[in-house]
Amino acid sequence: MSAKKNKPSSNRSSFKGSTSGSSDKPRRKDGHKSAKPGSGKPNRRSRPGREDEFESPSPGEFTKPKHTSSPKRRSKLPGSAPKNPDSLTFASSSDRAPRQAFVSQTTVNAPTDSPEADADLLYGRHSVLAALEGDRTLNRIWITSRLRYDPRFHPLLIQAKAAGAVIDEVDHRRLSQLTQGANHQGVVAQAAPYEYLEFEELVLKAKNSEDLPLLIAADGITDPHNLGAIIRTAEALGAQGLIIPQRRSVGITSTVSKVAAGALETFPVTRVVNLSRALEQLKEEGFWIYGTAANAGNPVHQVKFDRAVVLVIGSEGEGLALLTQRHCDALVSIPLSGRTQSLNASVAAGMVLYEVFRQRWSNTVHLDTFTSKSATEYNKA
Structure with missing residues (x-):
């Protein structure tokens, strides 16, 4: 009676396991049984540029990935507080840099012909006409070409120019910019600050x-x-x-x-x-x-x-x-x-x-x- 030759079991069959409880099952180096394929714990595949982190295991062997670098604790940032509160030191008020006056700088840097430079802007035909006919000092007048030669404005503008006022002939877009979109009616004047009566x-x-x-x-x-x-x-x-x-x-x-x-x-x-x-x-x-x-x-x-x-x-x-x-x-x-x-x-x-x-x-x-x-x-x- 000739002995029947048993076919050597392949590594693939060893991963599937058998119900006979044979001891030929491959084990991990740490003594635990290897995980079944598809069990949710497959070997991580190598990625481009990360060949140094993982090594493909040999058939029938499951190994832990080898990390080339271990996580390091983040170093303290400059200026971080010390652990001991008693070692805290505070700078005196004389060591602090003075704060910049943002509002005053904005006022200084504002153009001279902007509403921010002088709040006493008069606009509208009745308001400017009354100012021209009155005793109030006008520093500058912006007016459209059509209204400048109007019989009501032209002689008064000549008198204002002789008194030192600057006459600028502009378009409606410039007037709208000066008045921030208000109804200017074609004329804007920059008057001296209002003088209150005693x-x-x-x-x-x-x-x-x-x-x-x-x-x-x-x-x-x-x-x-x-x-x-x-x-x-x-x-x-x-x-x-x-x-x-x-x-x-x-x-x-x-x-x-x-x-x-x-x-x-x-x-x-x-x-x-x-x-x-x-x-x-x-x-x-x-x-x-x-x-x-x-x-x-x-x-x-x-x-x-x-x-x-x-x-x-x-x-x-x-x-x-x-x-x-x-x-x-x-x-x-x-x-x-x-x-x-x-x-x-x-x-x-x-x-x-x-x-x-x-x-x-x-x-x-x-x-x-x-x-x-x-x-x-x-x-x-």
């Missing part, structure tokens, strides 16, 4: 007026559009001037001048440190102080404004300050019938101003009896 001079001017003295005081008006509208309405209805505090109130800016539409050239404005003290001084000069308040005081049409009057207008949001109300002789209100319980500050000022103007004008002209027939007879006479 408080004593304003009081004297109001008392020497031919009409009954009427002054406006703005308490907490921070919106330049509101302040400009108040100035425009007050000048149109015969007021002699405006009083604003230095704090919690907007000053005379280019926006105020634009909204006032030239009224600032003939309407004086004074700025006081303490509004309450100024109101007390006005009382000593014979003025009566009336403050506007919502849903408080007497209706405005029931108050007689037949004396020297100061109207104090508060902001729409907060109204008159409590300290300002204490210095008022009386508070007046505007009757409202709608759901809206407050009015814009400039609108409220205009309504109260018109009531003062109506009472004084009606006492002079007698509007109730002045009909069209009597006007015709008056013209014939």
